[in-house]
Amino acid sequence: MASKSASSLMTLYLTLASSCLGKTADMSAFNNPSHGPPASDFAAADSLPTSVLRAAAAAASVVPKDATYPFSLGNSETSTIHSDWVSFKEGAALSWVADMDVDCDGVNHKCEGNRDGQSQTNWGTLSAYAVPYIVIPDRFLAANKDILPGNNLAAVICNGKMYYGILGDSNGDDPQITGEASWLMARTCFPKEDLQGNNAHSSKDVTCKCSCWLNVLGKELLTNRKDILFTGKDAVLPDNAMDKTYITDFDTLRSMGDKLVRALASNMDKSASSESPATSLWAGRGGTYCSKIEL
Numbered sequence: 001m002a003s004k005s006a007s008s009l010m011t012l013y014l015t016l017a018s019s020c021l022g023k024t025a026d027m028s029a030f031n032n033p034s035h036g037p038p039a040s041d042f043a044a045a046d047s048l049p050t051s052v053l054r055a056a057a058a059a060a061s062v063v064p065k066d067a068t069y070p071f072s073l074g075n076s077e078t079s080t081i082h083s084d085w086v087s088f089k090e091g092a093a094l095s096w097v098a099d100m101d102v103d104c105d106g107v108n109h110k111c112e113g114n115r116d117g118q119s120q121t122n123w124g125t126l127s128a129y130a131v132p133y134i135v136i137p138d139r140f141l142a143a144n145k146d147i148l149p150g151n152n153l154a155a156v157i158c159n160g161k162m163y164y165g166i167l168g169d170s171n172g173d174d175p176q177i178t179g180e181a182s183w184l185m186a187r188t189c190f191p192k193e194d195l196q197g198n199n200a201h202s203s204k205d206v207t208c209k210c211s212c213w214l215n216v217l218g219k220e221l222l223t224n225r226k227d228i229l230f231t232g233k234d235a236v237l238p239d240n241a242m243d244k245t246y247i248t249d250f251d252t253l254r255s256m257g258d259k260l261v262r263a264l265a266s267n268m269d270k271s272a273s274s275e276s277p278a279t280s281l282w283a284g285r286g287g288t289y290c291s292k293i294e295l
Helices: 050-058 138-143 183-189 218-222 250-270
Strands: 068-070 078-080 082-085 093-103 133-137 153-158 161-171 180-182 201-209 225-230
Touching: 050 093, 050 153, 050 161, 050 225, 050 250, 078 093, 082 250, 093 183, 133 138, 133 153, 133 225, 138 161, 153 183, 153 250, 161 180, 161 183, 161 250, 180 183, 225 250
Parallel strands: 093 180, 133 161, 201 225
Antiparallel strands: 068 078, 082 093, 093 201, 093 225, 133 180, 153 161, 153 201, 153 225
């Protein structure tokens, strides 16, 4: 289980075909709590309109079954996964906002502060120190296995930046919670907060693009963590880009992520005339993307 951070997470799952092939590398040297892969290895392209995407995700409103969960154990605040974009032919996604907990399941289940780590992750034995991954509740995963086969591309918006990762694990606590991400993802998002198993970023200011729901109001649009999780088999990182423990080809992760986000943005622009606030917020005048959202 991951320890939560005070930032909100929004994850969107996007469905997009990709035939990326990539070189592989030995990543075991990065299985280190202080020396994981550099942020540049899994950062989104600077040209992508991150702030606009974050605002659109925050306006998502369509709620699927089994989609609302606490941010953390003992916390009455909840996070809802939204599916406004799940029907897009390309770039299909879920989104949500949450805080940031540190998950160390897998190889590093005995990481600092982690009292209840598991030696396995859902689709392997991932390294939390070396793999940027996110976690969703078991119940939601069980209800959506058709669009979430595992290792789906995810985009996490946090601290004004966007990073790519994969759906690497699920949360089976009682109650089940949202907002968990690997040691690497959490500490990349908030490098000055010394996040670990028992020290989370508790602010709801992280946006995850990865089949997650996003529900943020007012000025929180500028700060919340949002996750976007890309849905469908075509949004799964291919086997030649990872093994059971490491992502071995970050070039493929970034290229797939950028392609999926652009597809999502394009479909949001085309759907801007619909009634969904999540798409209408996206489009600017004359068919251009908004560069700023006034609150």
